[in-house]
Amino acid sequence: MKHRSYLALEGVTVEFPTRAGPFCALDRIDLSIEKGQFVALIGHSGCGKSTLLNAVAGLVRPSRGVIFLDGDVVDAPGPDRAVVFQDHSLLPWLTVEENVRLAVDKTAGGKSRAERREWVMHNLDLVQMGHAAAKRPGELSGGMKQRVGIARAIAMNPRVLLMDEPFGALDALTRAALQDVVMDLQARLNNTVLMITHDVDEAVLLADRVVMMTNGPAARIGEDRTVDLARPRNRLEAIDQPDYAGARSAVIHFLHERYRNPATLAA
Amino acid sequence: MASPSSSSMKGPPARTGGAAPELGVILPYPQEAIARRSFAPVAAPVHPLARKARAVAANMLPTLAMVVALLAIWQWLCSAPDAAFPSPLMVWTQSHEVIVHPFKGVDMGLTHFSIAQSGDVGIAGHILTSLSRVLIGYGMAAVVGVALGILIGQSVFAFRALDPLFQILRTVPPLAWLPISLAIFQQAQPSAIFLIFITAIWPVILNTAAGVQTIPVAYRNVARVLALNPIEYFTRIMLPATVPHMFTGLRIGVGMSWLAIVAAEMVQGGTGVGFFIWDSYNSALLTDTIVALVWIGLVGFTLDRIVALAGRIIGRTA
Numbered sequence: 064m065k066h067r068s069y070l071a072l073e074g075v076t077v078e079f080p081t082r083a084g085p086f087c088a089l090d091r092i093d094l095s096i097e098k099g100q101f102v103a104l105i106g107h108s109g110c111g112k113s114t115l116l117n118a119v120a121g122l123v124r125p126s127r128g129v130i131f132l133d134g135d136v137v138d139a140p141g142p143d144r145a146v147v148f149q150d151h152s153l154l155p156w157l158t159v160e161e162n163v164r165l166a167v168d169k170t171a172g173g174k175s176r177a178e179r180r181e182w183v184m185h186n187l188d189l190v191q192m193g194h195a196a197a198k199r200p201g202e203l204s205g206g207m208k209q210r211v212g213i214a215r216a217i218a219m220n221p222r223v224l225l226m227d228e229p230f231g232a233l234d235a236l237t238r239a240a241l242q243d244v245v246m247d248l249q250a251r252l253n254n255t256v257l258m259i260t261h262d263v264d265e266a267v268l269l270a271d272r273v274v275m276m277t278n279g280p281a282a283r284i285g286e287d288r289t290v291d292l293a294r295p296r297n298r299l300e301a302i303d304q305p306d307y308a309g310a311r312s313a314v315i316h317f318l319h320e321r322y323r324n325p326a327t328l329a330a
Numbered sequence: 331m332a333s334p335s336s337s338s339m340k341g342p343p344a345r346t347g348g349a350a351p352e353l354g355v356i357l358p359y360p361q362e363a364i365a366r367r368s369f370a371p372v373a374a375p376v377h378p379l380a381r382k383a384r385a386v387a388a389n390m391l392p393t394l395a396m397v398v399a400l401l402a403i404w405q406w407l408c409s410a411p412d413a414a415f416p417s418p419l420m421v422w423t424q425s426h427e428v429i430v431h432p433f434k435g436v437d438m439g440l441t442h443f444s445i446a447q448s449g450d451v452g453i454a455g456h457i458l459t460s461l462s463r464v465l466i467g468y469g470m471a472a473v474v475g476v477a478l479g480i481l482i483g484q485s486v487f488a489f490r491a492l493d494p495l496f497q498i499l500r501t502v503p504p505l506a507w508l509p510i511s512l513a514i515f516q517q518a519q520p521s522a523i524f525l526i527f528i529t530a531i532w533p534v535i536l537n538t539a540a541g542v543q544t545i546p547v548a549y550r551n552v553a554r555v556l557a558l559n560p561i562e563y564f565t566r567i568m569l570p571a572t573v574p575h576m577f578t579g580l581r582i583g584v585g586m587s588w589l590a591i592v593a594a595e596m597v598q599g600g601t602g603v604g605f606f607i608w609d610s611y612n613s614a615l616l617t618d619t620i621v622a623l624v625w626i627g628l629v630g631f632t633l634d635r636i637v638a639l640a641g642r643i644i645g646r647t648a
């Protein structure tokens with residue numbers, strides 16, 4: 064029997080019905096991710112990155128092909144595949160603590176109330192948001208909301224952590240601070256992570272592998288580049304490594320030479 | 331608080347300013363501008379209650395002034411001896427009994443009130459009768475309306491089946507239901523309550539449904555990823571996300587039921603503020619009608635504010 068990776072996408076095709084017939088967003092995607100690996104998915108807007116992530120999350124059903132997670136077939140959304148949404152998606156009527164608590168209550172079966180509360184606070188502390196537990200999302204800045212979004216996801220103890228352009232809406236400095244948070248969390252927890260980004264530096268800095276997608280429709284995986292940087296990583300040390308520059312240049316060549324942005328091609 | 335004098339201002343321009351012409355130094359700004367850079371003394375702190383009182387006064391004064399001005403214009407326009415419409419002073423003198431004894435014939439307790447079934451009842455008694463009808467009819471409309479709104483907001487099938495019917499029925503004027511209502515219930519009290527119910531329910535249904543339909547996809551996705559069961563989805567996501575829309579419908583509904591009850595009672599007679607108006611018109615007591623209008627307006631305004639306040643409180647805690 065052939066060895067199957069921890070997270071394996073086998074021939075995943077996603078088609079959406081439209082008035083003009085089926086629109087093929089993803090075409091026979093094969094992707095294997097090992098346990099504890101951090102994979103960044105990069106590509107131009109509209110290439111189907113989010114569709115791929117939503118398929119793993121179970122929010123979108125593949126038209127053909129199968130997704131395996133630790134040997135189980137993925138066919139519905141579930142808390143074992145926690146998602147950090149781009150717009151954070153915190154519930155505005157709950158406090159920060161209650162938002163995380165809602166996720167913990169669904170995943171921490173058998174734990175006492177005190178243990179759950181402690182687990183919530185532990186995860187908020189991991190993203191340095193313990194001080195804001197009693198605040199509502201409306202009182203927080205964008206970066207703080209996304210920290211809470213990350214805390215909510217990791218508090219679920221997911222088998223795979225899915226991040227859908229988690230820092231896309233943040234300014235450059237806040238983004239860097241959150242990248243440091245993610246690097247720190249990865250060093251402590253060694254989660255299996257699939258992250259969408261369209262920031263080359265972010266992909267190379269955070270990921271063990273950068274998977275580059277061709278332009279849609281019918282997007283495929285164009286290239287798969289391993290980033291051999293030691294962990295735990297540090298921004299200032301990493302940028303001077305030869306493999307950082309090598310991976311960065313490979314991704315930029317892919318995105319701006321081989322598969323240019325379809326929007327700029329037309330111009 | 332001492333205001334710093336201009337001589338103690340920091341920065342070289344202030345110091346070299348006087349000698350500037352001889353030294354040929356170009357000043358960044360003129361000397362008089364520097365001299366003006368002092369602070370006005372800080373006003374003595376105002377007691378918070380006094381500040382609050384001032385804010386309320388600032389809010390209310392324009393309204394009060396407007397009311398006084400309008401009353402004055404009205405008095406001036408209707409002061410002729412042969413004027414067809416009574417002036418405010420005439421209202422005061424002719425309807426004095428109605429204005430100063432609104433609770434005549436009403437036995438008010440802390441937890442209950444009873445209104446004399448026969449004889450002379452004050453305007454507040456009629457208002458209370460109308461309010462009790464509105465309370466029952468509107469209460470039922472709120473419960474049934476929210477339930478139906480959630481049903482058609484949640485289920486595409488129910489929406490397709492029921493929404494066209496609701497859209498047609500909601501345009502039927504309240505009074506058009508009165509003959510049907512009387513035919514079904516035979517009696518004044520239940521048919522008035524039914525009229526309120528049928529008037530208030532449409533905005534509640536349609537706004538609640540719109541609220542459920544516009545729950546952001548983001549919240550639905552959170553619920554799916556967390557695998558919330560239907561009950562958890564209902565209490566943790568749907569209800570809190572829909573509360574603002576729901577209360578928009580409830581506010582429109584309470585206003586419409588107050589409109590409908592007065593009209594219904596005018597036609598039906600017996601008791602209630604609508605009957606009071608009709609009765610005063612038949613007795614050629616136009617000044618009583620004017621007093622009733624003021625009462626109706628104030629009560630309607632209060633009802634609207636109560637529902638709005640309930641919406642704010644529930645929206646905050648949900």
